Amino acid sequence: MKYKIKGNYYNSSYHQLSEKDRGNVPLVITRECPANLDQKLWELPVTYQEIDQIAESANTGFQIWRKTTIEERINCLKRFQEQLVVKNDQIAESISLETGKPLWESKTEAQALIAKVNITISTSLKRIEKKEYEEIMPNTKGTINYRPIGPCLIIGPFNFPCHLANGQIVNALIAGNSIIFKPSEKTSYSGQLLIDCFDEAQFPNGVINLIQGNGESATRLIKEKSIKGVFFTGSK
Secondary structure, three states: OOOOOOOEEEOOEEEOOOHHHHOOOOEEEEEEEOOEEEEEEEEEEEOOOOHHHHHHHHHHHHHHHOOOOHHHHHHHHHHHHHHHHHOHHHHHHHHHHHHOOOHHHHHHHHHHHHHHHHHHHHOHHHHHOOEEEEEEEOOEEEEEOOOOOOOEEEEOOOOOOOHHHHHHHHHHHHOOOOEEEEOOOOOHHHHHHHHHHHHHOOOOOOOEEEOOOOHHHHHHHHOOOOOOEEEEOOOO
């Protein structure tokens, strides 16, 4: 195996199944490179027993993150961006092997992750700025204040496993929401590398969360009442 899946990420650390629990999982996903089926990349034991802990972690993180200033959020995202630069080659390689894309195309996606942080800060923030309207009615001043909504679940696709998810994650974070990322079960390692970058950027506890697994993993999380937003890229 070329890669190791470290398990789910919540409360600011990875949680790997014990050997005992590994023997009782209902499903183990094995991923081969689509361009070379003899090249096994990783194995992923799928478990649903940590759903509650992940949702609780995201809710705890939201209560902290929603009170931070825009400046603090930007600083965290800038540190995340620095880690994307450090891990750029690793991310590109993993995307190429997991999706079967040529390496040059995967490098383009890895570079787009870095650029997205700047685009979000310079462009997306304007969409949630406080807005004031003089004389919205006679002798009445109007004001729009945007507030974060809560923990957001991002269900990523396999074809652009990091870039599409990253855009949704970064936008949710800068608006003050905590996130749970569910990568495609075909690109679990690429998703893990993305979370590694967030981990090393030292976001507050519970703000960043990862659940590895299949569609059932996402289905169970969607039913959690604490999840207030869902981003999904994929077919019906």
